[in-house]
Amino acid sequence: MRFLLVEDDAVLRDVMQRSLGDAGHRVDVAATAAEARHLWRVQPVDAVLLDLNLPDGNGQAVLRDARGRGDRTPVLVLTARNRTEERIAGLDAGADDYLGKPFDLAEVEARLRALVRRAQGADDRVEVGALLLDRHARRFYLGGAELELPAREFEVLYELMTPPGRVVNKRALADKLSGFDDALGDNALETFVSRLRRKLQGSGAGIRTLRGLGYLIEGQTDA
Numbered sequence: 032m033r034f035l036l037v038e039d040d041a042v043l044r045d046v047m048q049r050s051l052g053d054a055g056h057r058v059d060v061a062a063t064a065a066e067a068r069h070l071w072r073v074q075p076v077d078a079v080l081l082d083l084n085l086p087d088g089n090g091q092a093v094l095r096d097a098r099g100r101g102d103r104t105p106v107l108v109l110t111a112r113n114r115t116e117e118r119i120a121g122l123d124a125g126a127d128d129y130l131g132k133p134f135d136l137a138e139v140e141a142r143l144r145a146l147v148r149r150a151q152g153a154d155d156r157v158e159v160g161a162l163l164l165d166r167h168a169r170r171f172y173l174g175g176a177e178l179e180l181p182a183r184e185f186e187v188l189y190e191l192m193t194p195p196g197r198v199v200n201k202r203a204l205a206d207k208l209s210g211f212d213d214a215l216g217d218n219a220l221e222t223f224v225s226r227l228r229r230k231l232q233g234s235g236a237g238i239r240t241l242r243g244l245g246y247l248i249e250g251q252t253d254a
Contacts, residue, residue, distance in 0.1 A: 032077040033057040037067040050136045064088035083110040091124040098125035105146035160235020164192045191248040200245040
């Protein structure tokens, strides 16, 4: 998954980015309200971790701006403002969950998984043919055996499986898997999809290309 972390404390920001990165997630970071507004607009993410107390403004204003333009990305507010009325204000501004500092990093990740699962309407375990994704463990299994994949192939397949059966726009997929200094081109994305197709042969799960639309993963009957 890909997250936007908005936090002005450099030490906490680095620790959280490293922790989420070690868990297999991609994390974009912003230290100010201005950076947060920009990144939130230009880069699709699965969820936003938002500090309310920013040096150039209030995180609630950033959240209201996003909700005002129709952006429904799940938001987990992380803040030292832990009073009940401030929790209510954050939720009223459009936050989906609220966690006061200090917090446990494992709980942050668990809450993020729950928010994304709720937003996508996907279960922790999803199957297509003999392919199983355990979203909680972030593991794929093929015919009962763990399917080990390089990082980028894992990310592509994870996006297609959350949930399966939906069309994933090719450009949006490439953008989501790209960093700001390592853009993923169309040819590279097609290479990853081609490799995944070969690995899924005979599994009853196949990746279909819908020209002009994108990719979807679906059950297939092998000839």
